[in-house]
Every structure is written in C-alpha cells, then in structure tokens.
Amino acid sequence: MRVLVIPDGAAEDSRLGLTSLELARTPVLDEICSQGRVAPRRTIPPGLGATLDEAPGRAWIEAAAAGIDVPPEVTPRRVDLYRDGLRWEAEDPEAVALQLAESSGGPAYAVGGHRYLVLGPKEPRPPDGCRVRIWGEGPRLEPLLDATTVVVGASGGAVGAARLLGARTVTPPTATGRSRTDYAAKAAVALAEMPRSNRVVVHVAAPDEASHERDQAAKIAALEAIDRELLAPLWDAVARAGGSLTVCPDHGTDPRDGTHLAEPVPCVQWEKGRPPAGPDRLVERLLVGVAL
Secondary structure (H helix, E strand, O other): OEEEEEEOOEEOOHHHOOOHHHHOOOHHHHHHHHHOEEEEEOOOOOOOOOOOOOOOOHHHHHHHHHOOOOOOOOOOEEEEEEEOOEEOOOOOHHHHHHHHHHHHOOOEEEEEOOEEEEOOOOOOOOOOOOEEEEOOOOOOOOOOOOOOEEEEOOOOHHHHHHHHHOOEEEOOOOOOOOOOOOHHHHHHHHHHHHHHOOEEEEEEOHHHHHHHOOOHHHHHHHHHHHHHHHHHHHHHHHHHHOOEEEEOOOOEEOOOOOOEEOOOEEEEEEEOOOOOEOOOOOOHHHHOOOOO
C-alpha cells in the first residue's frame, strides 16, 4: 500500500530568501525526512511553461471535476477572471457565468473561485474592469489508472484529472480547496481507504491557494496544519501497515506574486527498512546542485 501526499505549490525559489518550507514548523515531516530518502524531483516536463499556461486540456479536467457533460462536438475552454492583477471572485458567480454564456454563444459554468468553464465558440466577454485569461485547448487525459487508486481532495483540478485518468475520487464535504480547509477530514478519508486501495493520493490545495493570495503567513500555517493533522496520522498508519509514504509538491508557487514555478521540487519517500538518504528536511536550498 502506497500513500502520496501532494502539498500543492509548497516549493519556492530558495535564491530569493527563506522559503515557506524552511520557515514552517513541521516536526513530523522533519522526522519522515530523517528516516526517508530526500531528493529533488522534476514534476513538470521540460518545455511546459513555468506558469502552466501551456498545460493542455485543462478545461476537460475542470469539466470532469464539476461533473459537467461536454457534447462530443464541443471543445471546452477554461476561463479565469482577474481584476487589478489578482484573481477576481464575483459575489454572484452564476450571474457572471450567464454573462459569459451570452457573449460566447453557448453554456458557461462557474466552477470555483475565479474559474469558469465556457462551451460556446465565441470569445467570452468578461465583466467590466476584469481581464480574462483563456487556457490553451488540448486533448482529454486518457485512462491510465483504475479503481485501486483513490484520490482524496476538494473539487478541482486534481480530482478532475484523477477521474479522467480512471482513479476513484473522494471529496470530503468540508474540503474547501482554499488556503483554509479541513485537513482532518482528508486524513479520515485516507485512513478509511488504505485497507481497500493499492494507492492513496491526498491532494491539498492550501499552500498553492495561499501563494496566489500573496499570503506567506497563511502558506506557512497551511504547511504546519498538513504536518500536524494529515502527515502525523497517515505516517503512523502507513508504518503499521508496512507501506510507503511519499510527500511531494506538484510544483512551486511564489507567495510574493502568485507565480507558478517549473523548477524541480523537494520530495521525500519513506518505507520501513529502507535506509535514509539525502537531507533531513524537505527544504529547497539543501537540494541545490543535487542530481535528479
């Protein structure tokens, strides 16, 4: 049984100063690192833009996450709204979706926060004062997994991708996909899934969302909550079951400006009886110059 915890956007560029992973108090993660194997991992393929603007097929992922059926002849588009350089969340997202639908000539859906899914063929017109960003079109993900893999997370990109890939998904009702979420609920679901799953993946969006809010203090608080409320019970259960535990961000996100980073991220893999290797903390600067 293998468990993977993904603290979304947790990594940062250590050349710019102390990172959130360095500043956060994470005694459980530190102990996992002291007993595990810590190394850098490249999670974004070379050539894919650092801001992830070029990620293909993101709209299909949003549709799968939201349970929206896309007609065979339609290519969906994900539309993000910004105001004054920041993500803009409308007080009435359904009214905004209606406006986007009217201007694009087809259905449009609010799928969370600043994100909308547009099925119309024309250019969507954003509300006054907003800038629109349309993600690149691309193919659907093909199934690579099966029901022996379960992904635990809030409704969003990770869950949508998991569904397209063929995995089972579980979304706790109190999981928000925001910088503040119910970590204990995710831990409870993961613990319940361990006996009947070969692979359990727990995705936590909070570090990434805090970075997009330009709030490093909230990002540090999220990392500390992940350590306390998620990693502590999961590591104990994995150790008793004789499984393996991996903690690895999917990418970095700079909390100063909300930019996604494409550089390799720090990753730790723990398995009982396997000798430790690498640094004893999941810290970016300790892995500078280490081979991938």
